Amino acid sequence: MVRKLKEKELLYITFINIESPPDSGSAVRPLKMLQAFKELGVQVKVISGQTNRIQERKLAVKEAMDYLKLHSPDFCYIEPPSGPMFYSGDLNLIRLLHRQNIPTGLFYRDAYWMFPEYSFETKLSLIKWLKFIVIRAMQKHQLKIFTKCITVMYFPSKTMSGFFKLKRKELLPPGCFLADTYCKKAFNNPLHYIFVGGAAINHGTVLTLEAFTMANRKEIIATLTYVCPKEQWKRLGINVQNYRPWLTLVHTSGDENLKILYDKADVAILTAPRTTYRDFAAPIKLMEYLSYLKPILVTNCTETARIISENHIGWVVEENSQSICDKLLELADNPDEIHEIKKGIESAREKNLWIHRAEKVIYDLDNTVSSTLSTE
Incomplete structure (x- = not known):
């Protein structure tokens, strides 16, 4: 210049x-x-x-x-x-x-x-x-x-x-931004996941709940903190009590409020059904997850999957509850997969x-x- x-x-x-x-x-x-x-x-x-x-x-x-x-x-x-x-x-x-x-x-x-x-x-x-x-x-x-x-x-x-x-x-x-956080070395037992975003059918709320219900059928192997606007959850008409004790529903926003929730989580999740629009969307939430050094589990929406694969920051599964469930079970049995992702997650944040x-x-x-x- x-x-x-x-x-x-x-x-x-x-x-x-x-x-x-x-x-x-x-x-x-x-x-x-x-x-x-x-x-x-x-x-x-x-x-x-x-x-x-x-x-x-x-x-x-x-x-x-x-x-x-x-x-x-x-x-x-x-x-x-x-x-x-x-x-x-x-x-x-x-x-x-x-x-x-x-x-x-x-x-x-x-x-x-x-x-x-x-x-x-x-x-x-x-x-x-x-x-x-x-x-x-x-x-x-x-x-x-x-x-x-x-x-x-x-x-x-x-x-x-x-x-x-x-x-x-x-x-x-x-x-990404440089969140005041650290890269966790020890994991929760069971593994703890976090979602931060909207609550709607086309946001994958039902798909995600179905997958966690299936994965936790025999025993609780995955817990989930679901962060979304209160009004959106109300419109869905879902009774959170039906998903206890593995689901925690939180209505909050802002880095200062989200930090403690991210620090507790092992993996972040963005599992939504594919649409033409969602295939070309690049959700800002992915980079927020990466800012907090969270490995990310996503469904195979085109650009979301590209971000995850090119940066080696998580896993991509098919857009159905069985595929998501299978990955939850796999990570519960093989948490070393999370360690492998974490090896390059700080450098991925720096690049973005x-x-x-x-x-x-x-x-x-x-x-x-x-x-x-x-x-x-």
């Missing part, structure tokens, strides 16, 4: 309230990327505000416009909302960045709108279906603007990037830190003529 990083100026646009604790994976990523840019020494101008609060976005866009009258940042990086941008001024801001020839990267977070079968588990009412049609139209329109105005579009996985034909696209999967993701963005935007991903 021509100048040192500390002399670089970055306009960072996000659609969350950066002062509030993150309540989902989509809120975690913008905060981690912001922290990583600052750790690199880049001078960051932050524009934030929630997408569904129009007045908040109006003020945010005005702040950005005023900033651009007095400054010419080296780059701009955008962490958009999961859904569409509801305030048209945000799109005008992107057009302005394009007109001013400011290299701009945008992380294309989600494509739920392309796969309605994943978004909805029950038949929609007419009003909800019409709402979905409007949202999808907004997403298509905004994608056209991104295609014209964004210098580099980032995607969480290669599989997902293949759905989009763009001039310049790059991969920017989720990253958030700061490396931020470095890539700066490098890409500083070298916008470099090679692109194939659109095939």
